[in-house]
Amino acid sequence: MNALECPRCNGLLKTVIYHNVEVDRCARCHGIWFDSLEAETLKTIAGSEILDIGSVNYSAPNDLTSIDIRCPRCEETMIQIVDIDKERLWYEKCPDCQGIWLYAGEFTQFKRNFQSKSIKNLAARLINKLLFWRSP
Ligand SMILES: [Zn+2]
Ligand SMILES: [Zn+2]
Numbered sequence: 001m002n003a004l005e006c007p008r009c010n011g012l013l014k015t016v017i018y019h020n021v022e023v024d025r026c027a028r029c030h031g032i033w034f035d036s037l038e039a040e041t042l043k044t045i046a047g048s049e050i051l052d053i054g055s056v057n058y059s060a061p062n063d064l065t066s067i068d069i070r071c072p073r074c075e076e077t078m079i080q081i082v083d084i085d086k087e088r089l090w091y092e093k094c095p096d097c098q099g100i101w102l103y104a105g106e107f108t109q110f111k112r113n114f115q116s117k118s119i120k121n122l123a124a125r126l127i128n129k130l131l132f133w134r135s136p
Helices: 038-043 106-112 115-134
Strands: 013-018 021-026 032-034 079-084 088-093 100-102
Touching: 021 038, 032 038, 038 106, 088 106, 100 106
Parallel strands: none
Antiparallel strands: 013 021, 021 032, 032 100, 079 088, 088 100
16 A cells, blocks of 8 residues: 655655544644544544644644645545634545545644534434334
8 A cells, every 4th residue: 555645745644543443644744634534433532632643833834725735545636624613723625535634733623623513413313213213
């Protein structure tokens, strides 16, 4: 398997595994690449922010709009997503493989965002399950 290259600084991405979820973290700038849904999965696992070893001040660029970031997997130009909740953060998403790139420190913020919503969704799902089990 070829090592992936960091879309931001061209450092090498190293595979890190947390609770059976594999992500790729840049050895240089500590940004993290998540394949489709990996970030959402990790968001629900307690303690997963340990993967985010960098500090947001170190690598988050101020002028994101002028940077063309390409997906490390399929080389598509990634689109910028703004996530505004408890924290305001920008990240990049690949329109093709749906993978996302978070700058160092952003996963911690990403985890804090929309917490209550995901708990609500989870509760709704559990309730649906209970109703399903009760139906004949
Ligand atoms: Zn990097
Ligand atoms: Zn992609």
